[in-house]
Amino acid sequence: MTEVFINGLGLIGSSLARAIKQKDSQIKIVAADLNQHALEYAKKQKIIDEAVGSLRNAATADFIILATPVDQIIKSLHQLSKLSLKSGTIITDVGSTKQQIVAAAKTLPTQVTFISGHPMAGSHKTGVTAGRANLFENAFYFIVAPNASQVAIVKLQNLLQQLHVKWLELTPEQHDRLVGQISHLPHIIAAALVNQTQQAFINSPLGMRMAAGGFKSITRIAAADPTMWSAILQTNATIIADQLRAYQAELTKIRQAILVADQKTIYNFFASAKVSRDQLGPEKIGGLPGFYDLFINIPDRVGSIADVTRILAVKKINLVNLHILEIREEIDGILQLTFMNEKSRAAAKKILNEQHYQVITRK
Known part of the structure; x- marks a missing residue:
């Protein structure tokens, strides 16, 4: 045994x-x-x-x-x-x-x-x-x-x-550098932003109450276990310190551009980030297995998400993940559906379109 x-x-x-x-x-x-x-x-x-x-x-x-x-x-x-x-x-x-x-x-x-x-x-x-x-x-x-x-x-x-x-x-080095940049550094940034925002609104409780939407989305990982993250940072200190230095240099660069109204640098800052962000995803990096996404406009009302998942389940279309990208009052929300392959995504798009959902495909 x-x-x-x-x-x-x-x-x-x-x-x-x-x-x-x-x-x-x-x-x-x-x-x-x-x-x-x-x-x-x-x-x-x-x-x-x-x-x-x-x-x-x-x-x-x-x-x-x-x-x-x-x-x-x-x-x-x-x-x-x-x-x-x-x-x-x-x-x-x-x-x-x-x-x-x-x-x-x-x-x-x-x-x-x-x-x-x-x-x-x-x-x-x-x-x-x-x-x-x-x-x-x-x-x-x-x-x-x-x-x-x-x-x-x-x-x-x-x-x-x-x-x-x-x-x-x-390799050990590849792993620590990779997770340092895509996991450890973002956790530090998210926690720092929450802490800085808390201080910024220390005399205005309404500020933190209004911190939803994009702010809440990008700081979600700041809710991670502090004991675990203390241990992680202690065992990847050199790599994380280097990555933090590079990130701080980016912040310093854009801060200076804002102070002197350097619109070209400011524009390039956002344009470069957009190009890189749009290219994220396993399908963009060679032979790694990929995911396939659909984005759906759904009304902000009880049962909307359940109705979408029910439609897919009836057709036996396997859904890997779903994520609400934005929910605000009186506007449609965006629901991200993730599938394992193009066949499943195409089938889901067809059936949801037939059910009169507005479906958007993005690479």
Whole structure:
């Protein structure tokens, strides 16, 4: 019987456990967590088979999954290096940075294989009760395994097959620079904007109450867990500091242009951003698998979104994601529908047009 040990039963860890059980209920899942209530819940819901006190109970596992904050993952790797682990055990993690984690894994005994991982999906909800087996469906799952064999990587991918993710292999440096720019830096910017806006309206409570629409959309990620993000920034400090410096240079440039009324520079600032923003998306970057979007004008009334999803469900058209781009009183909202392929998008466009929805296709 295959035994999987999971250290950390929060959103990510419990979602992985659910997916593993969904793939094969005979796989034994043993878990440890500082939160005793999380362990009791997981055991009661049959998400795990056994709850234990610490990593010391991982010695018999075939797979060990470290699903805690990044700083704790590093400590766990050092702890595992001192244990007598089963030969052939595959150890993986779900941390948001990689260079320090991969460096810490070098202390592991030679009879085990370390494959670092990072699923690029999550939720604003946290904890074991928020986990679900399809949390990562259609998301990228980064693999960082400079010293692992392809056979071992395939074994891990088979274990996590029920996640239905898109695997992508990177080096530790590639990973940290990539996620630094597209994830870590935006989180810092969003938090800074919220903090600065709070100070700007400190004597005007109406200001924060009116902060909706675009402001609320671009600062959504500022609601992330501060404990997790403190750990992430500590383990990607050099790269993030460089990216922050480059971002500050952009702000300084546009600030100076505004002060001297340099309209050409101001125009180019926005024009360049628009061109780059319009080119975002997997279909623009070579062979990476892509998503396909439809944008629909819908009235701001109860049941509008449910009606759209019902129409697609009746026709058995698979919807990967939906997102409300803008909802304001007395105007139509824009609903973004995302599909996995062009065939599904085309079918959805046809049926929604037939139902008299205004459908817009954008690349």
